Amino acid sequence: MSKLKNLNFEAVILDLDGVITKTETVHARAWKKMFDDFLRERQGEGFRPLDIKYDYNKYIDGIPRLDGIRGFLRSRNLEIPEGDPNDDPEKNTVHGMGKRKNRMFREVIEKEGVEVYEDALKMIDKWKKENIKLAVISSSKNCKYILEKAGLEDRFEVRVDGNTLVEKNIKGKPEPDMFIKAAEYLGVNIAETIVIEDAIQGVQAGKKGSFGCVVGVARNGKEEALKEAGADIVVKKLTDLLEIDREPHENLPHAMDEIEHLFEIKGERQLVVFLDYDGTLTPIVRDPEAAELPDDNREVITHLSTRIPVAVISGRDLQDLKSKINIETLIYAGSHGFDISGPDDLKMVHESEKEITPALDEAEKRLNEHLKNIQGAKVERKKFAIAVHYRNVQDNEMVQTVKNEVQKEADRQEILKTGSGKKIMELKPDLDWNKGYAINWLTEKMNWKPEDYLRIYLGDDITDEDGFEAIKEDGIGILVGSHGEKTSASFALRDTDEVSEFLNHIKQRII
Numbered sequence: 181m182s183k184l185k186n187l188n189f190e191a192v193i194l195d196l197d198g199v200i201t202k203t204e205t206v207h208a209r210a211w212k213k214m215f216d217d218f219l220r221e222r223q224g225e226g227f228r229p230l231d232i233k234y235d236y237n238k239y240i241d242g243i244p245r246l247d248g249i250r251g252f253l254r255s256r257n258l259e260i261p262e263g264d265p266n267d268d269p270e271k272n273t274v275h276g277m278g279k280r281k282n283r284m285f286r287e288v289i290e291k292e293g294v295e296v297y298e299d300a301l302k303m304i305d306k307w308k309k310e311n312i313k314l315a316v317i318s319s320s321k322n323c324k325y326i327l328e329k330a331g332l333e334d335r336f337e338v339r340v341d342g343n344t345l346v347e348k349n350i351k352g353k354p355e356p357d358m359f360i361k362a363a364e365y366l367g368v369n370i371a372e373t374i375v376i377e378d379a380i381q382g383v384q385a386g387k388k389g390s391f392g393c394v395v396g397v398a399r400n401g402k403e404e405a406l407k408e409a410g411a412d413i414v415v416k417k418l419t420d421l422l423e424i425d426r427e428p429h430e431n432l433p434h435a436m437d438e439i440e441h442l443f444e445i446k447g448e449r450q451l452v453v454f455l456d457y458d459g460t461l462t463p464i465v466r467d468p469e470a471a472e473l474p475d476d477n478r479e480v481i482t483h484l485s486t487r488i489p490v491a492v493i494s495g496r497d498l499q500d501l502k503s504k505i506n507i508e509t510l511i512y513a514g515s516h517g518f519d520i521s522g523p524d525d526l527k528m529v530h531e532s533e534k535e536i537t538p539a540l541d542e543a544e545k546r547l548n549e550h551l552k553n554i555q556g557a558k559v560e561r562k563k564f565a566i567a568v569h570y571r572n573v574q575d576n577e578m579v580q581t582v583k584n585e586v587q588k589e590a591d592r593q594e595i596l597k598t599g600s601g602k603k604i605m606e607l608k609p610d611l612d613w614n615k616g617y618a619i620n621w622l623t624e625k626m627n628w629k630p631e632d633y634l635r636i637y638l639g640d641d642i643t644d645e646d647g648f649e650a651i652k653e654d655g656i657g658i659l660v661g662s663h664g665e666k667t668s669a670s671f672a673l674r675d676t677d678e679v680s681e682f683l684n685h686i687k688q689r690i691i
Contacts, residue, residue: 189392190571191313191368193359194300195242196323196341198378199397199418200316201330202295204241207320208232210284211240214277215252222258237402242379244319244345244352245278285322294330297399299417304335311465313337315362319345319352338365353381356389363391369574376418378402383409395421422674435658435671436678439685442636442656442671449634450488451686454619454647455481455679457494457501459640460660463676468496468560468569473505474676480683485509487690489633491622493517493615495601495643497562515564516608516643517618528621530564532595536609539596540566543589543607550585554578564609571603601641615643616650630654638679658682 198204212230219227230236230252239255240248253260263273269280307314315338316323323341327333340362344350350357363370375386378397386394387410396406396414406414415421435442455461461481462471484490491511494501498514498521505512511522518530544561547568551557556572570582586605590598597610619637622628628635635655637647641663648657648668657669660679673679 189312189372189374191315191363191366191373192307192376193315193317193362193366193373193391194304194376195378195382196316196318196326197242197320198399199376200297200300200304200332201326202297203289203326204378206285206288206292208236208241210281210288211236211248214281214284218272218277219256228256237380237405242319242353242377242381244342245281245321246274247352249274249277249281282322286325289322289326289329294326296330296332297417299419303418303421304332308335310463311467311470313366313368315340315366317358317362318342319358338362340365353379354384354388356385356391359386359389359391367572367574369576371576377411378406380405380409383411386410432659432667432669432672435673435682436685438671439682443689445656446634449632451690452489452491452623452628452633452635453484453683453686454491454493454635454637454651456639456641456644456647456660457492457496457504460638460644460676460679461492464640468567471504474680476680477676477683478505478507480680480687481505481510482507483687484683484690489626489628491522491619493618493639493647495562495565495567495606500562511622513615513618513622515562516613517615517621518564518609518613520618520622526625528625530609530611530613532609532611532613533564536564536595539593540564540607543593543596547585547589551582554582557582565599566607567601568605568607569603570605599643601643614646615639616646616648619647619650638673638682 194200197207212232215230219229235252239251261273263271263275265275267273267276267279269276269283304314314336316336318341321342323339340358344361345352348361350361352358359375363373370390371392373391374393374395375391376395376397377383377386378399383394383396383406393412394410396411397418398406398414398416403414458464458471461477462473465471481490485507486509489511491513492501492505493513495516496514498512498519501514502512509523511526513520520528544559544566547559547566551559554573556574558569560567560569568582568586570579573579573582583605586598586607589607590596595610596607599606599608623635635651636658637651637655638658638660639647640660642665645668651657652668656671659667659669659672661675673682
């Protein structure tokens with residue numbers, strides 16, 4: 181399970197039939213009727229009918245239509261002419277039977293419509309909200325037709341289906357070509373892409389393509405078969421991934437489960453809440469400029485900040501952070517706490533500003549020059565740091581080049597050091613100052629004595645560990661998701677949705 185939990189994925193490629201829509205049973209029924217009629221005609225009433233659990237899963241499910249016909253007939257030692265694409269559906273050729281099956285399938289869809297799995301819809305909408313790129317794949321040429329019937333055509337950026345196989349002359353499952361083509365169209369790294377399949381051949385294709393994680397969906401059993409095919413994770417419905425994806429740190433108690441205990445620790449003291457921004461209040465997205473504060477979190481922190489001290493501490497520049505949130509009653513600490521402002525003329529700019537600015541100016545100029553030809557690399561200048569984003573760099577060698585260039589700048593100037601985060605490297609002052617020091621500065625400045633105030637800090641990244649460490653003795657650190665390193669936090673939450681739930685619970689308790 182840890183493979184998905186620790187995967188900072190940027191795209192999901194989903195099979196259609198059986199994963200998103202309930203059309204897999206319609207396909208199976210159409211295949212069985214067509215082949216049983218054919219076998220009865222060829223072999224009489226004593227024929228052995230198509231077995232869906234065995235024949236369909238082994239020879240037909242998830243692979244291109246004509247290959248399914250060839251494979252099943254071969255398993256019964258039967259041969260028919262190949263025919264050509266113009267064959268009539270009633271003709272007993274490979275192409276004719278393919279048309280016949282498709283006609284039978286569409287007749288059922290026109291009569292009964294298309295049902296969508298609610299768990300799939302929930303996860304698709306969740307991923308879209310988080311700006312995860314989505315593609316749908318299907319060996320069927322009916323993919324677009326099914327999506328339209330189900331009202332799902334606008335949910336996916338990319339569709340690769342049976343028509344694509346013909347147009348691009350690529351192989352179907354169990355070869356990985358369809359998935360690779362979908363990743364290519366999405367412009368994402370295969371190693372950071374999840375494949376979700378319900379067919380054995382589909383799982384085999386995902387593994388063969390070396391995708392970051394292959395999830396098998398066993399809605400009607402097949403758990404063992406999907407595992408044997410190579411699935412990294414097997415679930416019964418897609419929402420089961422919520423128990424795995426961004427799972428709380430395995431050694432930490434879940435903050436929502438321990439909420440009553442947290443308030444026992446609080447006692448009569450007042451709360452002070454410190455919050456990271458990206459990955460805590462808002463999901464991590466490919467473009468940092470698109471990281472907008474969700475309305476529910478805006479509402480709850482606005483309410484809380486009128487009743488208790490609330491500070492947002494971020495690696496973002498102070499002005500950028502303030503413009504993203506724009507709540508006057510908050511305390512803001514930008515640039516990892518080097519630049520602070522808040523109500524009642526609260527203000528602090530670290531004394532290193534005059535010394536660090538020229539060094540960052542030089543580094544910014546060189547990095548822009550050296551990285552200008554690396555597609556997807558982005559140099560973001562901040563007041564007290566430079567963040568170099570490589571989330572959108574597709575080539576692993578180029579990612580290493582980006583990291584090397586940042587390290588060169590740190591080696592060139594003694595006043596600079598490197599820092600790391602989720603798909604970024606930073607150049608920042610090589611000074612004894614971080615989010616933890618900023619928290620302690622605020623604590624002293626605002627006279628938040630431990631006997632009167634309980635400090636809580638929520639963060640998701642390695643840079644938040646300084647904050648957790650600062651309050652470890654007399655406060656509560658809550659890790660959001662997992663960053664893959666040792667943590668000084670005391671509790672955990674799964675994701676930004678649970679952060680919102682946690683903050684709303686605090687809101688209800690302090691009204």
